[in-house]
Amino acid sequence: MKANIRSIRKQRKYSEEFKRRLVSDFEKGKFSVPQLEKLHGVPHATIYRWIYKFSIFNESGFRVIEMxxxxxxxxxxxxxxxxxxxxxxxxxxxxxxxxxxxxxxxxxxxxxxxxxxxxxxxxxxxxxxxxx
Incomplete structure (x- = not known):
């Protein structure tokens, strides 16, 4: 008889300081989003969300696209x-x-x-x- 095993979804909590540091690294041009994704193991969608939220260059209604x-x-x-x-x-x-x-x-x-x-x-x- 098989045990009823559910996959447990792990949620990570990142500090605001960590988020801002990643956004700052991106804005300064030190790292690209894919590089940050590989370096810290954070999905690119999450990094883009942080960029929209914490970027000093981001204006509402504009989308940040890395060229x-x-x-x-x-x-x-x-x-x-x-x-x-x-x-x-x-x-x-x-x-x-x-x-x-x-x-x-x-x-x-x-x-x-x-x-x-x-x-x-x-x-x-x-x-x-x-x-x-």
Whole structure:
């Protein structure tokens, strides 16, 4: 015989401070609604309800809609930043290659070994040196 089991619906109670903090994070652009939903485990409909209730920008009769353009804009800004950093790394690599070539030319033509010479014995320390 099966037991009569009903699913118990759990209701969560959130403090007003928590609600306002989520709305504030959304308004400042720190997080999007889907990000807040994943981060705190609160349904997006509930977050939108809090936005309507607590937002300082919300006027009655207007609906708050999160534009995908803002997410796309952030993504494009990050991609631009990555490209800028890649260009910087490329310039640095060109400079390294140039300096290595100059050290090679100095060694071949001027007989100056700029790179560390591994055949040289190690220094014995900072002892007194004889002055002439």
């Amino acid at each position: 995908k353009d803002s997410s796309n804009k952030k993504m494009k800004e990050l991609e631009a930043r990555v490209k800028e950093l890649e260009r910087t790394v490329g310039r640095k690599q060109i400079m390294i290659d140039y300096l290595e070539k100059m050290m090679e030319i100095a060694k071949d033509e001027l007989d100056i070994d700029i790179k560390k010479n591994f055949g040289t014995p190690q220094s014995t320390g900072s002892g007194k040196t004889n002055k002439k």
